[in-house]
Amino acid sequence: EDKVVQSPLSLVVHEGDTVTLNCSYEVTNFRSLLWYKQEKKAPTFLFMLTSSGIEKKSGRLSSILDKKELFSILNITATQTGDSAIYLCAVIYTGNTGKLIFGQGTTLQVKP
Amino acid sequence: NAGVTQTPKFQVLKTGQSMTLQCAQDMNHEYMSWYRQDPGMGLRLIHYSVGAGITDQGEVPNGYNVSRSTTEDFPLRLLSAAPSQTSVYFCASSRLAGGFSSYNEQFFGPGTRLTVL
Secondary structure (H helix, E strand, C coil): CCEEEEECCEEEEECCCCEEEEEEEECCCEEEEEEEEECCCCCEEEEEECCCCCCEEECCEEEEEECCCCEEEEEECCCCHHHCEEEEEEEEECCCCCCEEECCCEEEEEEC | CCCEEEECCEEEECCCCCEEEEEEECCCCCEEEEEEECCCCCEEEEEEEEECCEEEECCCCCCEEECCCCCCECCEEECCCCHHHCEEEEEEEECCCCCCCCCCCCEECCCEEEEEC
């Protein structure tokens, strides 16, 4: 059975801290891994990772994929209270569909 | 463009009642899907569709039916609601996946919060 597992499930840090969120997967028809941020409503897209070892960056957020060890990490440096959210990773399957399977999510709380 | 719209925003049902959650998109997307989100469970795929007349099951399809008679609409039906179906439901749409390195972003609706008593 295909699965995507995130850790930790929840995390509390203080502003300025650096956090690392983990996502491992066991998927038979892996194409790409996606990271989303979910605040109060619907998830919003952060990154797509398809190749191993290539870091994607957006401001204080960065992410990398290891296809040999089947995991990805999302780093957030100099955290701010606005980073408080649920972070979801998802795997997109090969084939001509948009089918995704999501992990459980990591709830991040950043305290002032 | 309105994007992906869902109605209703909130709904309370009694066990055994039936209802339909509506989802519509105006972006001419081929792919549409329904997810449910429960605390600590992420988003779980219920059903999805790659075009009008084509639907398939996701991870948790039991208790739900779907149909796709038009490109725009993808309703989710609960035939006999159960307390285990209390959840937040998200509809999403995207273009069908293109080349290997391309990603057609999934656009999510605002969600429907359903409570089954």
